[in-house]
Amino acid sequence: MKILVIGSGGREHTLVWKLKQCATVSRLYCAPGNPGIAALGECVPIQVDQIKALRDFALEKQVDLTVVGPEVPLTLGIVDEFRQVGLQIIGPDAKAAQLEGSKSYAKDFMVKYGIPTGRYEKAHTMEEALYLLQDFSLPVVIKADGLAAGKGVLICQTPDEARQAVVDILVNQVFGEAGSHLVIEEFLEGIETSVLCFVDGETILPMASSQDHKRIGDGDTGPNTGGMGTYSPNRVYTNAMARQVKEKILIPTLRGIQQEKMDFRGILFVGLMITHEGPKVLEYNVRFGDPETQVVMPRLKTDLCKVFSQMLNRNLSRLQLEWKPEVAVCAVLASGGYPGDYATGIPISGLEEVAEDILVFHAGTGMKEEQLVTAGGRVLNVTALAPTVDEAREKVYNAVERITFEGKTYRRDIGLT
Structure with missing residues (x-):
């Protein structure tokens, strides 16, 4: 094949x-x-x-x-x-892809099908957005409606920050066409969980849970990024929580996909916040998460080609996924300055010193005169499996220390929160 x-x-x-x-x-x-x-x-x-x-x-x-x-x-x-x-x-087809392509479409979908999520409002002009902001408590979340490579979500702690976010998105167009309008959301407190699912239009089959660490700095500080690291399984995602998510979120989402007549034979990523009121949906993605895939796929024992075949034939209901018992941890090595401006073309060394049981997935790399160099904001993903989170973390960070390039940035707390 x-x-x-x-x-x-x-x-x-x-x-x-x-x-x-x-x-x-x-x-x-x-x-x-x-x-x-x-x-x-x-x-x-x-x-x-x-x-x-x-x-x-x-x-x-x-x-x-x-x-x-x-x-x-x-x-x-x-x-x-x-x-x-x-x-x-x-x-998914183009219609279903709107679940990620438009945050307002996704929020409307959630409300229509009774899927728990945070309160929100949509705004097309600065005046409208500033008026609607008055009804939200701080902190407040302001999102560019369209695709912004994981960076279009701004968590604002003060009125001035919220106003600046509105100006940046709608007036300064810092996210380009993605910011033609925006969504204002209530800030949900809790622990984030990522659940990737195989979907064939008739069955939704969740994969192992994971947790992404989106902020650039340790302790979840600094601006949002595309993701600075992950671990799987997420310690807060118990069997009881998984059953609750399936009943309140996954099954209603599948029902909505069917009702809207979407051809969804692909991957649904459900970004959750586990709040004191229960799980709520932060966002949908319609593809494998990055860097969630880097910890979920190494734990999957089932043949991925077999899964895809069953998915295309709408036979996922016949499949039971098998998982390795080990914990997986992934740390992202990023360029200095990311998620803002950063240099590229910087030589990378030390990969040959990494232990054989460590998985190093290239993210933003290139070749320059037969030398591996940086070519993006997120450069390398370092993944390890071990019986416990602590052991996996130790393996990951031992490898991280051996890989060098000027400006190398990474979080040291992946898997701790």
């Missing part, structure tokens, strides 16, 4: 690594890929938003299955485009 993975980050490196283990896979392509992925498959110089070029490549190479990593091609309708020409692809 020939498989094409779309994307170039740590999530895609993890997926390629996992798919490489499938007995049925004969050829792996990744568009555009990265140097880490190049060691496992063939990287193809097509960008993730070049939908027709990706479609034509899949047809030319007679690709049997395409797996979409990032959200952008999904919102651009790549699934619809591929299925129209008979290509098998993992992901």
Whole structure:
């Protein structure tokens, strides 16, 4: 079987690594890929938003299955485009992709189908937003409505911060078209949990839980990022909590997908806040999380190709996922200055000194004159499995110390909160 993975980050490196283990896979392509992925498959110089070029490549190479990593091609309708020409692809159609592509659409969906979430309001102008803000307590969450690479969520502690957030999004357009309008949400207190689910339109099959650490600094300080590290399973996500989430959130979400006549054969990411009132949905994503995938996939014992096959045939109900008992921890190594401005092209060294049982997934790397260099904000994802969180953390941070590049930034508290 020939498989094409779309994307170039740590999530895609993890997926390629996992798919490489499938007995049925004969050829792996990744568009555009990265140097880490190049060691496992063939990287193809097509960008993730070049939908027709990706479609034509899949047809030319007679690709049997395409797996979409990032959200952008999904919102651009790549699934619809591929299925129209008979290509098998993992992901939701363009209609379902709005659950991630528009935060206001997602919040309206949650309310319509009785899914617990925080109170919210939508605003299209600065005047409207400032008026609506008066009804919210501080801190308050202000989000650009569209896709902003995980950075369009601002948690404001003061009235001045809230006003500046509104100005930045709607007037200064710091998130571009994603900020054509915004969503104001009540701030939910609790512990975040990420639950990735396989969905075939008839069954929703949750994976092992994880917890992302989104802020740049230790102790959840500083601005939001695309994610600075994860661990799995999340210690607060008990069996009792999982049953509650399934009943109150996952099943109603599936019902909504069916009622809205979405063709959702792909991955649903449910970002939860476990509050004193119970679990509430912070957001939906419609693809594998990053860096959640980097701890969930290494723990999955079930053949991923088999899961995808059952998903496409709407047979997930016949499948029971198996998981390794070990805990997985992942620390993200980022460029200095991230999530703001940062330099690229900085040489990376020390990977050869990392222990063999450590998984290092490339996120933002490139090659310059045969030297591995930084090429993004989040550079490398260092993952380890062990019987306990503490043991996994020790393995991860021992490896982190061996990898060096100028400006290297990382959180030291992954798995502690």
